[in-house]
Amino acid sequence: xxNIDQPTEMTATEGAIVQINCTYxxxxxxxxxxxxxxxxxxxxxxxxxxLDGLEEKGRFSSFLSRSKGYSYLLLKELQxxxxxxxxxxxxxxxxxxxxxxxxxxxxxxx
Amino acid sequence: xxxxxxxxxxQVTQMGQEVILRCVPISNHLYFYWxxxxxxxxxxFLVSFYNNEISEKSEIFDDxxxxxxxxxxxxxxxxxxxxxxxxxxYFCASSGPLQGAGNTIYFGEGSWLTVV
Numbered sequence: 252x253x254n255i256d257q258p259t260e261m262t263a264t265e266g267a268i269v270q271i272n273c274t275y276x277x278x279x280x281x282x283x284x285x286x287x288x289x290x291x292x293x294x295x296x297x298x299x300x301x302l303d304g305l306e307e308k309g310r311f312s313s314f315l316s317r318s319k320g321y322s323y324l325l326l327k328e329l330q331x332x333x334x335x336x337x338x339x340x341x342x343x344x345x346x347x348x349x350x351x352x353x354x355x356x357x358x359x360x361x
Numbered sequence: 362x363x364x365x366x367x368x369x370x371x372q373v374t375q376m377g378q379e380v381i382l383r384c385v386p387i388s389n390h391l392y393f394y395w396x397x398x399x400x401x402x403x404x405x406f407l408v409s410f411y412n413n414e415i416s417e418k419s420e421i422f423d424d425x426x427x428x429x430x431x432x433x434x435x436x437x438x439x440x441x442x443x444x445x446x447x448x449x450x451y452f453c454a455s456s457g458p459l460q461g462a463g464n465t466i467y468f469g470e471g472s473w474l475t476v477v
Binding site: 284286291292293294295296299338340345346347348349350351352353354 | 392396402403404405406416417419450452454464465468470471473
């Protein structure tokens with residue numbers, strides 16, 4: 252199948268850095284999205300990677316290794332408002348047909 | 362920033378009734394999607410729509426479901442004869458105007474459907 256695996260929960264303190272790993276099946280892979288989702292709300296786009304390497308957007312960076320079927324989302328200078336679920340999602344040739352992981356709940360503590 | 366809007370935000374319906382969920386995608390987008398998320402579970406793809414027809418649908422999207430773009434701005438999801446297990450948050454999404462890499466998929470705020 253297209254299993255997408257990411258840790259269930261991570262806890263970090265305000266100001267720290269957290270790295271959320273995601274592994275996925277490589278067959279048919281086209282791109283990898285990261286979304287943030289607060290409870291009861293819509294997924295909010297954070298980043299996507301199509302090519303290998305690091306994409307940086309302010310406090311958030313995302314990395315992709317296509318050959319390894321691996322991505323990570325790096326959150327720097329954590330703020331309390333960053334407490335949310337972070338969803339890894341892959342897409343194939345059907346670009347908009349996202350296959351989501353179960354999400355990683357990040358808890359930021361004071 | 363442009364956004365995808367959905368109505369209603371919440372709907373409670375009796376089992377067996379028909380429900381229509383409405384979405385207004387981002388104005389220059391041409392690709393539209395519906396996803397759902399059952400409480401505590403993953404976000405799941407239902408259907409994609411382009412050029413007034415379904416491009417792809419998941420196994421969830423059976424004859425109970427239909428989509429329509431009745432005019433130039435709205436995109437609807439109809440659920441016929443609702444079942445208890447249809448209770449979920451339904452997200453509309455859009456992307457474009459091109460397909461493929463470089464086109465972010467934006468989600469609406471969701472319509473929370475409760476079937477009783």
